[in-house]
Amino acid sequence: MVGDRGEVAPFHIHDSGLAPKIVNAHPASDAPLPEALPSELCSDVDRMACTAHRAMVPDHAIVGWDIGLSGAGAVMIEGNWNPGTNVTQLLGGESVCCGRSGELYLHALQQVAPEIWRRAKPIQRDNP
Numbered sequence: 001m002v003g004d005r006g007e008v009a010p011f012h013i014h015d016s017g018l019a020p021k022i023v024n025a026h027p028a029s030d031a032p033l034p035e036a037l038p039s040e041l042c043s044d045v046d047r048m049a050c051t052a053h054r055a056m057v058p059d060h061a062i063v064g065w066d067i068g069l070s071g072a073g074a075v076m077i078e079g080n081w082n083p084g085t086n087v088t089q090l091l092g093g094e095s096v097c098c099g100r101s102g103e104l105y106l107h108a109l110q111q112v113a114p115e116i117w118r119r120a121k122p123i124q125r126d127n128p
Contacts, residue, residue, distance in 0.1 A: 002045075006037045012093045020090055037069075044074040052079060061108030062101060 002008055011033055012020040025032050049065040056079065057063055064083025068075040085096040096102050 002037055002042060006039050006042045008034050008036055010093065012090050014090055020093060022093070041069065041073065045069075048074050048076055052076060057081065062104050 010022045011024075013023050013027060014020045023033070045067050048067055052065060053060070053063055060081060062083065064080035066077040066080070068077050085101065088099070088101060089096050097105075
């Protein structure tokens with residue numbers, strides 16, 4: 001999880017049902033994990049995700065944009081229209097409702113008219 005000024009939150013790992021623990025090095029290579037990312041890289045990632053979102057799925061509240069980091073900068077990998085929240089919660093060490101994703105989900109749900117809620121099925125797709 002990267003903050004507004006490029007600061008990187010502590011990384012957590014989860015091992016065989018044990019409680020998540022904070023790590024300071026990559027578990028495979030033992031390379032130290034960064035405490036911050038360069039601001040220009042963060043700007044590139046934000047710009048890439050926002051551009052893709054506006055162009056492809058402006059009606060979706062949340063898309064899980066997988067963006068890699070390379071020597072040449074940000075690289076788009078894929079977008080997940082229904083992203084899982086377990087990795088976000090694991091990395092951040094808190095419930096998804098406590099962060100930006102929770103705010104976005106709440107905002108999207110507040111836009112749904114009551115009559116649509118009343119007709120909703122337990123499992124429903126936008127375009128059946």
